[in-house]
Amino acid sequence: MLAPLVNEPRDYAWGSTTLIAELEGRAPTGRPEAEVWYGDHPGDPAVVPDGRSLGEWLSSDAAGTGAPQRLPYLLKVLAAASPLSIQAHPSKRQAEQGFAREEDAGLPRDAAERTYRDDNHKPELIVAVSDTFTALAGLRDLETTKRLVASLGPAAEPLLGHLSGMDASTGLSTSAPDALRGTIAWLLSGTAQHDVDAIVAAAADADATEFRAELDLVRHLNDVYPGDPGVVVALLMNLVVLQRGEAVFVPAGVLHAYVAGLGVELMAASDNVLRGGLTPKHIDVAELLDVLDPTPGPPPVLRPTEAGGVERFAGPGISDFALLHARVSADASAEIALDGVAIAIVTSGQLEVVGVSSGEHATLIPGVGVLVTPDEGSLRATGEGDLFLAVPGR
CATH class of the missing domain: 2.60.120.10 (Jelly Rolls)
Incomplete structure (x- = not known):
């Protein structure tokens, strides 16, 4: 059986006012159009021709076809005009435990401070549909990040100190993942704002040829989210510019933020997000650090x-x-x-x-x-x- 599907774009503030309209060959609405969901996720299910949700159709008309009553994935078209929040997603075990914990606490599923809206993990991939698609994905090699930070001069010395990861009890350097986890914890703690502001100001004046694209992005992020600690967290992340048809894959725990462009996104059927900056929304720092995979490495580009x-x-x-x-x-x-x-x-x-x-x-x-x-x-x-x-x- 074949079931045609349509859905309305979601009007998140970071969405493009033109990209989805241009893709669909219609006039823009004037509102941001961020995502179109093609799936049965209850947050915004697609609709079949008779007006029923896809979930309703799967539970009735699809009987006997081998189709599951719930899809294991969620397919989206995503159009970013401004940066999404820095975020990571939980593993399946973490999602099940976190969801049960918030359900037991009686926290409404639509509460602003709710983290786990379902009990599923959310690995995801995105393929660029626009000529280029800009993203932050994964934590950069630590030595390269130290070199970038050092180029900012004296204002960045506190950040460089945290990245060096000295263990106060032993006087020895910690591992790169521990140093990065500790640095992110410090940046998001609320106690680092003075240093955040100084680092961003230094980045505005810096002229390091090797890191010109990264510094340009930091300036742009600060224009959109002035004073947000996530602007400095972004300094620790891989900048990825995908060409049309290229992809990144983001497994559990990996920090990422889509910045600009049009893409086809596919993920496990979940809406669980742990934010780490570039957002006015709730950030649960302790939970983010619990799910975070702080292992540095190259951008997680996915080859087909x-x-x-x-x-x-x-x-x-x-x-x-x-x-x-x-x-x-x-x-x-x-x-x-x-x-x-x-x-x-x-x-x-x-x-x-x-x-x-x-x-x-x-x-x-x-x-x-x-x-x-x-x-x-x-x-x-x-x-x-x-x-x-x-x-x-x-």
Whole structure:
């Protein structure tokens, strides 16, 4: 079976006023349009043609097709005009424990101070659809970060001291992850504001050729979130500029923040977020530090595998989801085998898709998706356009 899907864009303040409208070929509304959700997550489920939510459709019409009553993933189109909050997501175990703890405490699920809105983890990946997509992802190699911080001069010496990670009881340097965790704890503690302001002021005047892009971003972040400690946390993170078709994968505990651009995002079906700056919203510092993976390293760029003209983006060890991408043209149609329930969208052009088992047809244009039940086996696409398919992982 094929079930067409639509949804309205979510109007988060960081959303672009133009990118989703341009993608869908319509006039902008004048309001920020940040995300379009194609899934059954109760926070904003997609809608089938008769007006029911996708969740309602799955629990009734999809019976006997092999489709689950709840999808394991959530597919989104994301359009950022200004930076999202710095954030990390919990592991499955952390999410289950945190959700149970807040439920037992009687904290309303829509409360501003609520952290765990469900009991699921939220690994995620995003593929750039715009020409470039800018993000912060993961903590940079510590020695490189120290070199960046040192370029800011005397005002950054307190930050450099925390990054050096001396253990007061032994006088010895701590590990790089411990030094980074301790530095983030200090920056978000509320006691470091004077140093935060001094570091940001120093970054505004700095001229370090090696780190020009990072310093330009810090200035931009401070324009959007003046005085926010997250501006300095961003100094510790990898700056990633994806080209169209490139991706990053963010596993549990990894700090990240999307900055600007249009992308297709796929994640486990969860809305659990631990914030770490660049936001007026609640920040639970202790819980963030508990879920944080402070291991430094290179940007978590995700390389796809390719078979038969279809790219497959999949996070290591993630069974919830994978994202398939195919470029379909008049002389290069696609037939894609499906292993489980799928959601298909396009980001350019127009495609006719056919469920190979049932013969059911659907027309895909940007802004319209389709759910494909497992009994179809495969999906055939003709026309011209960029096709993305969310599927279960392996």
